[in-house]
Amino acid sequence: MKQKRQKSLGLPGYFALSAAIGLGTGTFAHAQDTDPNTAVAERGHYLAIAADCAACHTAPGSSKAFAGGYGIASPLGSIYSTNITPSKEYGIGNYTEKEFAHALREGIRRDGAHLYPAMPYTSYTKLTDDDIHALYVYFMTSVKPVESSPQKTELPFPYNIRASMAIWNALFLDDTRFKPDPSKSVEVNRGHYLSYALAHCDTCHTPRNAMMAEKGSSPLAGASLSSWYAPNVTSDPVSGIGGWSNDDLFRYLKTGDVPGKAQAGGPMAEAIEHSFQYLSDADIRAMVAYIKQVPAISDSKDKAPRESYGKISDRESVYRALPASRISRGEYLFSGECAACHRPTGQGSPDGYYPQLFHNTALGAPIADNLITTILMGVRREVNGHTTYMPGFGPGSYVDSLSDQDIADISNYVEQRFGNPNVKVTPDDVKLIRSGGPKPLIAQLGAFTVPAMIGAALILAVAILFFIRLSRKAKA
Template identity: 50%
Template sequence: MRNFSHRLCRVLVLFAGCMAAASSYAADGPTETAAVIKRGEYVAKASDCAACHTTAQGKPFAGGLPLVSPLGTIYSTNITPSNEFGIGRYTEEQFSEAIRHGIRADGANLYPAMPYTSYSILTDDDVHALYTYFRFGVTAVDVRAPDTKLPFPMNIRASLKVWNLLFLNKNTYQTDPHQSAEWNRGRYLVQGAAHCSVCHTPRGFMMQEEAGLELSGGQVGTWYAPNITSDTASGIGSWTREELVEYLRTGRLRGKAQAAGDMGEAVEHSSQYLSAADVDAIATYVKGIPPIHDSRDSAPRFTAGKMSSELATLRGTDGIRSDNDAHPTGAELFQGNCASCHSAQGQGSKDGYYPSLFHNSATGSVNANNLIATILYGVDRTTSKGQAYMPGFGGKPTDSTALSDEEIALAGNYVLVHYGRADIPITAQDVAEVRRGGPTSPLLALSRIGIAAGVVIVLLILAFVIVRKRKAAH
């Protein structure tokens, strides 16, 4: 009888809580609630929630997307209002704790792949709008996302409490009275909802964003997010404000850059939907970011290379090779796989759909990983201006037509020598690393060594104490 009373009490409390939440929104009236939901949908797009929480063919926000990190694969969670598998039972306070501080309703810590370190500055109004949208404007999907199972000791989520103490800023956004309203809005979006620094800032030993190097370029996973400070050689200081706006809207800037990978997703799911005022605000803030220079850059990455071709050296040769013949050259791989779209001289198509390979951010960068990733995985983004598509040549392990690591390195080096940074060679090991998901972190191995050393020290202390006690007994 006591157990029955206890269960009945829990049911009544839960029912009362749900009724209270429902009545609070009902009190606003349908018009006011609809406006908040619409606002929340906009904030969700500005925050690029769909890119991580929706799989390619999956239902919106049902989670399950594998996010490759230097410490292992993290699966995004279901954030639909499903009571069983999503956030259907979250209170607004619990939702805010997850968004801003990375703490789930059950008290467990979220991994910082969820960019709560940026969302921590979101205003109360924006968090309220997000909660209203995800609770009442999104269709519940009763599907469990795969569990994240990082290797020991990263699977101990409690360790993130220490990480948060060291690196999480819990202060909400404060405007700078010395700057314009547009600049302040841009900073709020860049540092908060758009979480640009999560990708574009290099990471330290503890996988934290490096202080003092904001937006100077970083890599977490397959793609490299380049320097977007105002430095004219290393960053985008040579871009006009209008060019930056065009890039955020379309994902491309002819003769300079094309968005692929994570940035392609950010344009497809987020920045193309922002209001003109917000995109202008972002451009205003980004253009004013202090320059950070890389000494390896003497000129903008958008100006490297020139039109070139080795097609004449291949004419009249036998293009058919047997298994016993020598491996193809970079020139042969380029002509066989790339020239049909990017042209034999690398200038791309006249309409710009297939970009030029010279004066191109991917080939002129001091980091060649984006060129490798583009060849491996291709490009696929859709905006209001149409689809940008390039097939990937990495294939699957069982795909006999896929290019090997050695062949991709040969093709990539041909492109760099003729159209980009000839001083940045690509090796088969570089390709293999990108194919695996990008550079790994030494933190995993070192943390295990640290734990093992700690155990040894504790055992030695215990042994010392035991020996002392035995000697004292005699």
């Protein structure tokens, strides 16, 4: 689990503004007597919050906002965020606005080196010119320079060859700006812009191909995210969130907690803690309006909505009547490690601080990745000044006491008792999640990756030349 980060630059004061993102029009609710540059910087600050910049560019536990050093887990290795303060030596202080836009939209630094798409330039490429300008003014005038260099990213060969990203970008980067859909409402278009260009929801929730590029044919249909799994959030009533009400989804984005449905953990908890909880209600409603009309994508593995599985348990009385030898190992471990908070009945605490286990998407999913990861890494999120916390039971966590077999046994017990009984967890499943989750083909190919990308780029170039020649012959 990523550790809790410090809030930056007096954020609540800015969030008190009822800001509106202008979708390229540059509109921003602000007093008329405010200095224009200040108004632009404040608007840029709000945009930076919507884009969740501080979450990745502020190291865990650091008070140095945007100074970088946060390790972003990827199948290729840890990618450390850079210093994006206006420091001229260590940050972006020497960037022109054009160079700033180049980095955000195309993933290319001022020195010409390529960024890895852990920085979601594949989504930021849709940002409008007005919003790029506001962000630039904010970072250059309102962020305090930090004169320090964060830890450098050192991926193994061949992924350390940044120039190879030029081939990847040529194959997969859609370098186009956001265009409102005239057939949709203003609210839906605004929600689309917020969800994609700024909040980059697609980078987590859209499945990826063998080369780790998003599958445009399956937007928001769910994807592995290192050890976590970002679920299907299309409008499908079984595989997605089609059965959620608008209020359910609004509450989830604002708080990360919808009793009887879901609780946010991992990267989603961070997005809520550092970004969504501070957005205006109108902007969250716009995101809800957009997400609720995303075309449904179903998965045959899903037999019922994730939140529909399970029921309250009557096993509390059994614990008192039976000796430990008559209780399964999974139930025995659950009673010792989990029941104190979640109760033997699975009801959680009366105040809802510890959630119920039945009717819980983490246990109703067709795969147990999020259940296993929650046990290993725990959960922590801070919303509206209140911290929700569950300790992890994996390496380096508060409680490092459970083996792969232990976690598999607990997972199987709670799945059978409170969740999806069709899910079976093995120690190998737990070992895979401990190691960082499923590896895409690009990570498995290792040294063959760059030659394969070069070959694909050459084939693409030959095909383009072929069609150009055909076109010229046809015109002749």
